Amino acid sequence: MPPPPPPLGRGRRRAAQVFDEALDDTELVAARTALTQGRWQSARSLLARTGDEWDRRGHRVTVLAAEPYCAAWTREWLLAEPESADASVLLAVALVRRALGGRQTPQAAREACRSAAERAPADPTPWLGLLILARERGPERDVVRLFEEVRVRYADHHHAHHLMVAWLAERRVDAGPDPLHEVYDFAAWAAEQAPADSPLAILPVIAHAERYRALAAAGLAAADPVTSGHWTGRRARLVMKAAFDWWLEWEQDDHPRRLIDLNFLAHAKVCEGRSAEAAALFHRIGDHVTPQPWSYPGRDARTAFRAARASALGTA
Structure with missing residues (x-):
């Protein structure tokens, strides 16, 4: 069972509170905890349940991708399910995170995002990954183009x-x-x-x-x-x-x-x-x-x- 979310209100001990990118998404917190332990099945189930809620999917994928060993465990997932679009998208965004941290080449991250986009042509999340990377490392023309690629798939994409x-x-x-x-x-x-x-x-x-x-x-x-x-x-x-x-x-x-x-x-x-x-x-x-x-x-x-x-x- 995942730990309960922190209580809200003015009376709690704020010194113990730390910002969490997952915010109030307790399902995401549980899946992320499992992923850090190598249990990628929880991430698999979470993304399957998320479906085409593109804003929520983008949020969940980017938070999961921030875990240091996400790329390694997601590769294990892909070995078990080579055709999984969800695993491909999660690996792509994890490589974007690694590229921004200097632990992966930007070109490898771009190729992973393009591969994920081919597997899930309706999903704006691989293009969101490319946009995140271009915002820091790409030329201006790429930022505008990639934003439009996201909007073609979901015009009101919050994160983009x-x-x-x-x-x-x-x-x-x-x-x-x-x-x-x-x-x-x-x-x-x-x-x-x-x-x-x-x-x-x-x-x-x-x-x-x-x-x-x-x-x-x-x-x-x-x-x-x-x-x-x-x-x-x-x-x-x-x-x-x-x-x-x-x-x-x-x-x-x-x-x-x-x-x-x-x-x-x-x-x-x-x-x-x-x-x-x-x-x-x-x-x-x-x-x-x-x-x-x-x-x-x-x-x-x-x-x-x-x-x-x-x-x-x-x-x-």
Whole structure:
């Protein structure tokens, strides 16, 4: 039996909490634990049950692929089931993770992703793997092309859109806080194209957050978001209000990826001084902080998150 998820609420011992990419997906946590022990059958069953829920599949595959021995155990799976599309996809993304860590050649990872795409032509996940790799190691033309390959298979792919926003936010950093920067246009376009209940509605907020991250990293914005001025513009305020209203409508959805989006929005509320709204969001998030919060470049993630949360909740 997998261990129970950590309890939510303000009373638990936060010192023992560590960010987990799996978020609230207990099935994923159990499969990942089994995979670390060489029992790939749990990953096999998990991906079979996930089916064509492409957002959830992408999340589960990328989390499983991050395990250090995922590639080795997935090769064992392929020896047992040479025609398994799920095993091929998981191995491909595991090799992408290894390539980004310098433990695998990018070319081998690309070839594995293309092979997986041939076995599962409708699955956007192998193309997501290629996009993750191109975002760090590929030419610009490949990033755009691979994003389109993902969208052809699933137009509202959550992870792929987030990657594109982060990538675009890092372009033309020397332009400074340009309100007409391409990342804002892309995010607005994607949100308009998405269905009314899609998590892509939050992308305009993510665009402001990612652009701030890029500017702060380049020394063109204050490292402290409260004093940076990035969130004080009229456009930024309207974007955040629209996103917050949308979240109130969608708050019953239980997709684990939403916790990352809420983290972006909660920190934005802190920067705006809207402590009551921030407190409501922090209550829902619990300790699910992003690994590298956009609003605190160069500072310890856990310490910064707790400080903002304590300030919003009035428990400092």
